[in-house]
Amino acid sequence: MSLPRLRRRELPDATIARLPQYIRCLSQLENAGLRTVHSADLAAHVGVSGAVVRRDLSYVGSYGTRGVGYPVSELRDSVNRALGLATEHRMVIVGVGHMGRAIAGYTGFAERGLRVVGLFDIDPELIGSKAGNPGSEVLEIMPLADLAAFVHTNDVAIAVVATPASAAQSVADLLVDAGITSILNLSAVHLSVPDTVVVRPVDLATEIQILAVHAAARGRR
Amino acid sequence: MSLPRLRRRELPDATIARLPQYIRCLSQLENAGLRTVHSADLAAHVGVSGAVVRRDLSYVGSYGTRGVGYPVSELRDSVNRALGLATEHRMVIVGVGHMGRAIAGYTGFAERGLRVVGLFDIDPELIGSKAGNPGSEVLEIMPLADLAAFVHTNDVAIAVVATPASAAQSVADLLVDAGITSILNLSAVHLSVPDTVVVRPVDLATEIQILAVHAAARGRR
Numbered sequence: 001m002s003l004p005r006l007r008r009r010e011l012p013d014a015t016i017a018r019l020p021q022y023i024r025c026l027s028q029l030e031n032a033g034l035r036t037v038h039s040a041d042l043a044a045h046v047g048v049s050g051a052v053v054r055r056d057l058s059y060v061g062s063y064g065t066r067g068v069g070y071p072v073s074e075l076r077d078s079v080n081r082a083l084g085l086a087t088e089h090r091m092v093i094v095g096v097g098h099m100g101r102a103i104a105g106y107t108g109f110a111e112r113g114l115r116v117v118g119l120f121d122i123d124p125e126l127i128g129s130k131a132g133n134p135g136s137e138v139l140e141i142m143p144l145a146d147l148a149a150f151v152h153t154n155d156v157a158i159a160v161v162a163t164p165a166s167a168a169q170s171v172a173d174l175l176v177d178a179g180i181t182s183i184l185n186l187s188a189v190h191l192s193v194p195d196t197v198v199v200r201p202v203d204l205a206t207e208i209q210i211l212a213v214h215a216a217a218r219g220r221r
Numbered sequence: 222m223s224l225p226r227l228r229r230r231e232l233p234d235a236t237i238a239r240l241p242q243y244i245r246c247l248s249q250l251e252n253a254g255l256r257t258v259h260s261a262d263l264a265a266h267v268g269v270s271g272a273v274v275r276r277d278l279s280y281v282g283s284y285g286t287r288g289v290g291y292p293v294s295e296l297r298d299s300v301n302r303a304l305g306l307a308t309e310h311r312m313v314i315v316g317v318g319h320m321g322r323a324i325a326g327y328t329g330f331a332e333r334g335l336r337v338v339g340l341f342d343i344d345p346e347l348i349g350s351k352a353g354n355p356g357s358e359v360l361e362i363m364p365l366a367d368l369a370a371f372v373h374t375n376d377v378a379i380a381v382v383a384t385p386a387s388a389a390q391s392v393a394d395l396l397v398d399a400g401i402t403s404i405l406n407l408s409a410v411h412l413s414v415p416d417t418v419v420v421r422p423v424d425l426a427t428e429i430q431i432l433a434v435h436a437a438a439r440g441r442r
Binding site: 011013016017020021046047082083084087089091097098099101102103105106108109112113114157158160181182183184186188190192198200202203204205206207208209210211212213214215216217218 | 232234237238241242266267268303304305308310312318319320322323324326327329330333334335378379381402403404405407409411413419421423424425426427428429430431432433434435436437438439
């Protein structure tokens with residue numbers, strides 16, 4: 001039992017990022033009645049090479065057969081297991097401005113085993129109003145004072161920080177005190193947290209700046 | 222003149238991501254009257270090691286003096302030059318839902334030499350209404366049919382795709398035809414573009430999924 005565990009723990013981030021795309025493709029193929037698929041077909045769907053697909057799938061313990069390909073439904077099960085989709089990963093969003101609402105309204109979380117269960121803000125005018133995706137789940141915005149109890153009661157491990165930069169660190173402190181161990185940080189400031197907490201920063205302005213610097217470099221060539 | 226060019230072109234993405242944080246810190250130090258700064262102080266501000274700071278700054282051609290540190294204002298000028306902040310990088314946002322509005326309303330673009338100059342959507346109810354940051358710039362949302370002429374007239378090189386997944390590829394095709402060469406893709410689908418166009422994908426659901434998979438792995442340990 002230790003080998004699959006080890007494998008799962010070592011999934012590279014880039015592989016994790018592509019696995020849901022394989023699942024989506026495999027579900028379509030299954031619905032269309034196909035039983036096997038070649039790595040080249042998955043590769044075309046995801047926009048990577050066949051070699052990348054084969055390496056990704058080797059991480060989830062699937063190797064395919066030369067000339068035949070991969071069995072569609074078994075492969076989908078393997079990818080599901082690797083992503084832990086049997087478990088529901090519950091998350092809260094703190095900061096319900098445009099960015100928080102964009103995430104709250106995202107319709108693709110369920111297929112990834114993710115679920116937004118709570119929305120929090122400090123603005124009294126927002127508290128009690130609703131946000132989310134009308135197609136699936138609409139949630140009432142709660143005050144930050146309720147965060148710790150909510151996280152504890154609802155077994156939440158993941159939080160999205162979508163506050164202005166000025167509020168982000170104090171929100172992170174609250175989240176850590178509440179027992180959150182994984183934070184997606186959209187606030188564009190560095191968050192100081194204990195070593196036991198994982199922060200994944202996404203700074204859209206920086207992403208655009210990287211594009212701009214490369215564009216300028218291309219222009220100079 | 223070829224050496225600085227070469228250096229600038231080779232800036233790693235992670236370095237580009239940190240440079241604006243150095244600029245912010247250096248501006249604060251300059252306002253406080255400080256003339257020199259140690260890499261350790263910059264490191265504490267940005268949340269990396271002193272070695273990382275020294276390597277980042279070596280890319281912009283600054284090496285500091287042992288025991289003395291870096292001259293604050295010269296260093297700021299070097300970082301500004303490396304980021305090409307003398308030039309304004311103009312961008313358009315296509316898709317003015319919550320995500321598009323979150324980006325249109327971001328207040329930190331100017332300090333990065335970036336500027337949102339146009340907002341586009343396909344929804345007739347949105348066209349003609351306004352979005353953006355009331356503190357700096359509010360823009361009227363334009364129809365997609367105006368995109369190509371606008372990009373040409375306003376010398377725009379960068380676009381943000383913040384549309385639903387179903388519209389993203391056709392929007393990307395429009396952008397490429399209009400002459401856009403850099404795309405930030407927030408749509409969660411792979412975009413097919415010619416080799417001359419750079420696409421930088423940011424998929425927030427995938428970022429959360431990576432957190433969830435790592436959290437599950439930690440839980441199994």
